[in-house]
Amino acid sequence: MKKETLKKFQSLLALLILCVLISILTDKFLSASNLWNVLRQISVNVCISVGMTLVVLMAGIDLSVGSILAFTSAVCAGLLTQGIAFESMDLYIGFTWVGAIVVALIAGLLLGLFNGFVITKFDIPPFVATLAMLTMARGATMLYTGGIPIANLGEKFERLGSGWLLGIPIPVWITLTVVGAGIFLSRKTNFGKYVYAIGGNEKAAFLSGINTKFVKLMVYGISGITAAIGGVLVTARLNSAQPNAGTSYELDAIAAVVIGGTSLSGGVGTITGTVIGAAIIGVLNNGLVLLNVSPFWQQVIKGLVILLAVIIDKKSKK
Amino acid sequence: MSTVNEHKSGLKLELSGISKSFPGVKVLSGVNLTFYPGKVNALMGENGAGKSTLLKILTGIYSDYEGQIFMDDKAVTFTSLKDAKLAGIAMIHQELSLITQLTVSENLFLGQEINDAWSLPNKKKMGEVAQALLDKLGLKFSVDTLVSQLSVGEQQMLEIARVLLTDARIILMDEPTSALSDKEILRLHEVIRQLTIEGKTIVYISHKMDELFRIADNYVVLRDGVVTGQGKMTEISEEALIRMMVGRDIVVNKKINSSAQSQSALIVNNLFMAHPTIKGKLRLDHINLEVKKGEIVGIFGLMGAGRSELLHCIFGAYKSSASIAINGKSVVIKSPREAIANGLAFVTEDRKEEGLVLDLPLTSNINLTKSDGSWVVNEAKELALSNDFIQKLGIKTPSAQQLCKNLSGGNQQKVVLSKWLATEPDVLMLDEPTRGIDLNAKNDIYELIKSLADSGMSILMASSEIPELLAICDRILVMSEGKITASFSADEANEDKLLKAAI
Numbered sequence: 001m002k003k004e005t006l007k008k009f010q011s012l013l014a015l016l017i018l019c020v021l022i023s024i025l026t027d028k029f030l031s032a033s034n035l036w037n038v039l040r041q042i043s044v045n046v047c048i049s050v051g052m053t054l055v056v057l058m059a060g061i062d063l064s065v066g067s068i069l070a071f072t073s074a075v076c077a078g079l080l081t082q083g084i085a086f087e088s089m090d091l092y093i094g095f096t097w098v099g100a101i102v103v104a105l106i107a108g109l110l111l112g113l114f115n116g117f118v119i120t121k122f123d124i125p126p127f128v129a130t131l132a133m134l135t136m137a138r139g140a141t142m143l144y145t146g147g148i149p150i151a152n153l154g155e156k157f158e159r160l161g162s163g164w165l166l167g168i169p170i171p172v173w174i175t176l177t178v179v180g181a182g183i184f185l186s187r188k189t190n191f192g193k194y195v196y197a198i199g200g201n202e203k204a205a206f207l208s209g210i211n212t213k214f215v216k217l218m219v220y221g222i223s224g225i226t227a228a229i230g231g232v233l234v235t236a237r238l239n240s241a242q243p244n245a246g247t248s249y250e251l252d253a254i255a256a257v258v259i260g261g262t263s264l265s266g267g268v269g270t271i272t273g274t275v276i277g278a279a280i281i282g283v284l285n286n287g288l289v290l291l292n293v294s295p296f297w298q299q300v301i302k303g304l305v306i307l308l309a310v311i312i313d314k315k316s317k318k
Numbered sequence: 319m320s321t322v323n324e325h326k327s328g329l330k331l332e333l334s335g336i337s338k339s340f341p342g343v344k345v346l347s348g349v350n351l352t353f354y355p356g357k358v359n360a361l362m363g364e365n366g367a368g369k370s371t372l373l374k375i376l377t378g379i380y381s382d383y384e385g386q387i388f389m390d391d392k393a394v395t396f397t398s399l400k401d402a403k404l405a406g407i408a409m410i411h412q413e414l415s416l417i418t419q420l421t422v423s424e425n426l427f428l429g430q431e432i433n434d435a436w437s438l439p440n441k442k443k444m445g446e447v448a449q450a451l452l453d454k455l456g457l458k459f460s461v462d463t464l465v466s467q468l469s470v471g472e473q474q475m476l477e478i479a480r481v482l483l484t485d486a487r488i489i490l491m492d493e494p495t496s497a498l499s500d501k502e503i504l505r506l507h508e509v510i511r512q513l514t515i516e517g518k519t520i521v522y523i524s525h526k527m528d529e530l531f532r533i534a535d536n537y538v539v540l541r542d543g544v545v546t547g548q549g550k551m552t553e554i555s556e557e558a559l560i561r562m563m564v565g566r567d568i569v570v571n572k573k574i575n576s577s578a579q580s581q582s583a584l585i586v587n588n589l590f591m592a593h594p595t596i597k598g599k600l601r602l603d604h605i606n607l608e609v610k611k612g613e614i615v616g617i618f619g620l621m622g623a624g625r626s627e628l629l630h631c632i633f634g635a636y637k638s639s640a641s642i643a644i645n646g647k648s649v650v651i652k653s654p655r656e657a658i659a660n661g662l663a664f665v666t667e668d669r670k671e672e673g674l675v676l677d678l679p680l681t682s683n684i685n686l687t688k689s690d691g692s693w694v695v696n697e698a699k700e701l702a703l704s705n706d707f708i709q710k711l712g713i714k715t716p717s718a719q720q721l722c723k724n725l726s727g728g729n730q731q732k733v734v735l736s737k738w739l740a741t742e743p744d745v746l747m748l749d750e751p752t753r754g755i756d757l758n759a760k761n762d763i764y765e766l767i768k769s770l771a772d773s774g775m776s777i778l779m780a781s782s783e784i785p786e787l788l789a790i791c792d793r794i795l796v797m798s799e800g801k802i803t804a805s806f807s808a809d810e811a812n813e814d815k816l817l818k819a820a821i
Contacts, residue, residue, distance in 0.1 A: 012383040189694055193678075197686055207635055208737065209658040247679055267677045312390035 011261055011276045011311070018280060022287035023080045028291055040237070042282035043175040044069075044230045046275055049260075050182035051112075051226030052253040053274045054219045057186070058199045059266025060119070060126040061094050062220065064133035065227040065253055068111050069246035070141045072231035076104035077150035077241030080157060097157045100105055105228045112224015113135055116217035126220075134250070141243050151240035161236030171233050178229055186221075195219060199266025255302075256281055259309040280305070327517030328407065328487045329356030329390045331376075335652060336385035338371055344545040345371045348620075349385070353488070353538075355519045358510060360530045360551065362523070362563055363540035369523060372540070377409050378402035389488075408486035410477050412492055418466035423448040426480050427467055451479050455509050471502035478509065482558075488519040497527060499620040500817070505534050525756070526783075527556050539563055563757065576792045576808070578613035581648065583776035584662075584745045589640035591631050601627055602638065602800045609745060609776045613811025614767065616787040617780040618816050619797035626667055627795070629747045632778075633657045633664040645744060645774035649756075658687060663743035665734050667750040669727070673734040676723035680704060680715060683722055684737045707736035712762060735766065746770065748779040752786060764790055784813050796820050 023029045048065050055062045063153045079100040086091045095103070111133065118129040163170045186192040194215045195206040206212045230249070235241050260277030262269025284305060346368045349539045353359040363369045376387070378396035386393050389405060396402040416425050427444045434440040448461040459468060470478065474494060481489055491510075492577045495503045510520055510533060524530055530537070531551060538548040539562040547554075547562040571668040584607075591602035602624050609615045619625045631638035634651040642649055644660050651657045657664070664802055666672035674683050681704035688703075704718040711732045715725060724734060731751070738746060751767070752760040768790055771777050781787050787794050795806040796819035804819035 064620065188475060190692065193682055193686070196678055197675045197682070200677045201671075203672045204666075204675055207633070207654050207666060209653075209655040210686070211653075211655060267675065269800070 007059040011175055011259065011273055011309070013281070014309070014312075015276055015280050015283065018283055020285070022290070024150045025104065026287070026290045029287060034286070034290075036172075038282050039172050040169050040285045041286070042278050043169075043171040044233050044237075045249065045256060045281065046078075046175050046278045047178045047226050047230040047233065048249060048253040049256040049278050050178050050271055051223035051227065051269050052250075053182070053257050053260070053262055053269060054186065054195055055126070055223050056199075056254070056257050056262050056264060057195050057269055058219055059202070059264075060216070060219070061130065061254070061264075062112075062115065062223045063127065063130040063250045064111070064137055065223060065230070066117060066246035066249035067134045067137035067141065068108055068224055068227040069234065069249060070243065071111065071137045071144070072104040072108045072142045072228035073235040073241040073245050074145050074150065074243065075107050076100045078144060078233055079103055080153045081150055094160050097160075100157075101232050104232055105225055105316050108224040108226075108228025108231065109221050110224070112227070113217060114174075115224070116220030116287040119220065120213040120216050138207075142178055145241065145243045147243050149240050149242050153235070153239050157236055158239045161233065161239065171237065174229065174233060178226060179271065179275055182226075186271055191218070193214065196267060199268075201267070216313060252278075252281060255306050259306060280309075330355055330388075330390070331407075331488055331519060331521075332388040333372075334386045334388065336372070336375065336383055336387070338375065338380060338383040344543060345363035346375075346383070349540070349543070349545055351538045351545055351548055353519055353521050354536060355487075355652035356514050356517045357535040358514055358520045358522050358533050360522050360524070360534035360537040361540070362530070362537060362559065366479040367619055368543040368561070369538040369540055371543075373409065373492065373523075376402065376407060376490065378407075403484070406485055407490065408479055408484055408488070408491065409490040411492055416465045416473055416476060416763075419464065421462050421464055422452070422459065422468075422476060423461040425476065426451070426461075426483055430483070447483075451482065454512075455479055455482075456505065460602040471498045474498060475502070475506065475509075478506070482513075486518070488521065489513065490521045490523075492523045493525070494522070495524065495526065501620070503529065527559070528785075530559075552655070560757065576613070577772045577774070578792050579611040579774075581611045582608050583611045583613075583644065584609040584778065585643040587641045587643075589628070589631060590637055590772065591627060591636060591638040600800060602631060605640070605802055607778075607795060607802065610777050611744075611776055612771050612774050613793065614771045614777040614779065614791045616791035616794040617778070617797055618784065618787055618820060619780070619796055620780070620782065620820050623797040623820065624800040625782075625797055626749050627800075629664060629749050629778070629780055633662060633747065635664075656741075658741055661744035663687075663738035663741050663746045665738050665746070665748040665751055667753060669730045669734055674722045674730060677719055677721060679719045680708075680713070680725070680733055682739055683733055684718075687737050687741045703740060704736075707732075707739070711736060711766065728755040728762075731755050731759065731763065735763070743775065745776045745778060748777065750781055750783075751779060752781075752783070760786075782814055788812070 028034060048069065052062055052065065079095040080097060083095050085091070107141070115130050115133050119122050119126050160170055165173055186195065194205065194210050197208070197210060198212050198215055201310030202212060231246070234245050256278035257274050258264065258273070258277070259280055260269065262273060280303065283300060287296065288301060293301070331353040333351050334351055337344065338346040349372065361369060371380065373616045375383050377402045378399045379662065381395070381397040388394070394405060396405065417428065420428070423445050426448050432440045432443050432447070444635065445461050452459070452461060455475060455478070457472065457479070459472060465473060465476065468665065478494070494506060498506060512524070514520060522530070522534055527562055534551045536549065537551055537554065537559065539546045539559060542561060564670055567698070584604060586607050589605035590600060593599035593601045605628060607615070617625050617628065627636060630636040631640065632651070634653045634657045642651060644662070649660045652658060654664070670676065675686070681700055684704045684707055685700045701718055707713065708715060708718060713729050713736070715729060722730060748767070753762055767777055767779070779791070788811060792808050794806050794816065795802050796816055798820050804815070806815060
């Protein structure tokens with residue numbers, strides 16, 4: 001029993017040790033402003049990672065989240081600044097910030113569903129299908145923006161990225177909502193149970209009458225939505241859409257999922273674990289910057305931490 | 319490097335006072351037994367009797383045990399798999415460990431390749447040695463065949479061939495026939511005989527009594543970690559052996575009163591299934607069958623006859639064409655989902671592959687088939703249902719939250735049964751419902767099937783074990799090469815007739 005509980009809190013323990021270590025090495029870490037900063041920084045990765053956790057729990061992978069983030073960011077910013085214009089008809093449709101966000105989320109959902117459709121309909125490995133989407137969505141972003149950032153999105157929208165509500169930054173509120181929804185979905189709904197079942201044994205799930213294709217399709221759709229939420233957050237924080245935003249974010253998300261103890265072969269893992277995994281990466285990034293470690297070394301260290309986490313996880317499961 | 323022509327004879331293997339504990343349980347206590355060279359030594363016992371622990375000690379996986387092991391009266395200790403292998407102990411596992419994308423010859427020599435003067439693999443030489451070995455075992459396939467093209471039985475024989483290629487003097491076989499057809503079993507037994515003539519020590523683990531009486535010379539019975547008997551097979555009866563294993567007499571009461579009624583519950587007409595790999599060939603050819611309400615219909619067939627495929631097709635898991643009627647109403651079933659909605663349930667053969675999500679708790683597995691359409695899980699209701707089945711079927715588990723991978727085979731099978739009974743089906747299909755589980759659990763399952771039929775459920779059950787079919791079925795269909803070749807009522811059926819129709 002004791003060993004079991006220890007296992008459960010293993011990654012949380014690692015996070016605490018990391019925090020203690022960094023706060024011993026530098027006194028800048030434990031200031032309120034820095035901690036809020038860390039939370040704000042990890043909020044995007046946490047959002048993406050919630051969707052990624054569901055995908056990985058189902059023994060899948062989604063490499064396209066970074067590109068979907070960029071695309072939805074561009075769509076959101078583009079609609080806010082230019083709207084949609086049909087010049088031949090002399091028609092112009094403008095968007096409020098709410099409208100722009102809704103369209104961006106729908107765009108993310110559709111791209112995710114496209115991933116799921118290709119994977120379930122043509123039986124293409126998720127790695128390949130989402131790799132193709134990684135390229136396509138990035139290309140579409142470039143086409144839409146012409147490779148130029150879209151800036152000046154208005155005060156209301158900016159507040160979403162830098163504002164506070166009840167003493168907590170708004171991006172953190174949004175992220176908490178996404179995490180809460182993810183935990184509810186994975187633990188309390190039949191849909192969530194099916195995700196675990198498919199990841200644990202797809203054949204048994206299928207023979208139990210579960211519509212495995214539909215569940216898969218929806219999970220990739222959800223991953224598209226969470227990537228789009230990340231896109232909106234990035235856009236609001238920078239008050240602009242960068243065409244190369246989100247590059248290699250998929251790797252950060254996968255790292256968070258894996259550090260959080262979710263098995264890449266599916267069936268085992270939790271969203272809470274993933275959130276802790278994302279926090280470990282965030283705190284590590286922040287600490288290394290505070291300690292003036294060169295960015296090159298930062299990457300090496302981050303890689304080592306991922307390896308270490310997976311090795312410890314594997315050992316403790318034996 | 320050994321070749322086929324060298325033979326090392328077997329060794330006497332003696333265990334003296336072997337005990338082994340895990341935290342909280344003593345799995346083996348004071349085990350004294352002897353396995354003799356030139357003999358087939360049967361090792362028997364129910365699941366949990368300590369057989370697998372004993373095997374792990376003999377193969378060097380567990381080295382922290384009390385007591386001593388003697389080989390030809392010399393004390394030995396193994397601290398690793400390699401130690402045991404070097405001492406000449408080889409184990410043939412229940413699960414196949416071949417690499418299916420490599421050829422027969424490549425598999426045989428994997429990790430023990432013969433090299434030429436340039437340190438490159440000498441394919442010609444290995445091919446010759448492999449061929450000689452296959453000839454000796456009477457195996458007809460070529461050494462260049464891909465293992466994926468071999469039948470399960472042939473693969474099992476290949477596993478044995480691989481062990482023979484090493485200097486094995488004591489060969490442990492764990493349920494070697496569980497995937498073999500009767501013909502292949504005979505072939506395997508011939509090979510085992512040959513090995514004993516060469517003086518090898520064979521330790522043969524099996525649940526199948528008839529087989530043990532055919533092949534084994536000596537027996538050792540384990541129960542709850544203690545040796546409850548050992549001696550010569552010729553001097554013991556089946557009943558006496560069973561008593562040593564379970565501590566009480568097990569009798570499968572033959573079903574006397576058929577509960578079959580006149581209305582038909584399941585009618586399958588003109589079922590055809592295309593062969594999955596060979597174009598233009600049929601895997602299932604013109605199958606017609608009927609199960610009446612409350613009737614238990616058995617399907618007998620050898621490995622590869624198409625029993626399992628037939629049940630998968632009826633359940634909508636494999637593509638086929640057929641006209642199916644349930645309770646007199648014609649239905650279209652294109653997926654397991656639709657099958658369940660129409661009152662069918664299907665207890666699959668392979669618990670680990672098709673039956674359970676092992677990483678999920680018992681309660682999640684039992685409730686997996688219940689799609690009541692609600693979005694949010696009703697945990698209290700799910701738990702109540704699970705506890706109900708745990709009690710009704712006597713599933714041994716600390717709680718409903720226990721992960722299925724921590725349960726024994728018999729209890730896992732009861733979970734699979736629960737998950738299908740939870741759908742309250744009209745027709746329950748079972749595929750090898752007692753494969754690889756111990757006698758007590760088997761009997762529980764027979765009694766359960768009989769009582770379900772009495773309560774009006776219709777049962778369609780595929781099995782390769784004739785005694786169990788004879789004991790509980792009202793009618794037995796026989797399949798061979800994708801066709802139904804015979805149908806017997808309970809009174810007409812006997813072992814000879816079933817076997818004749820199956821070949």
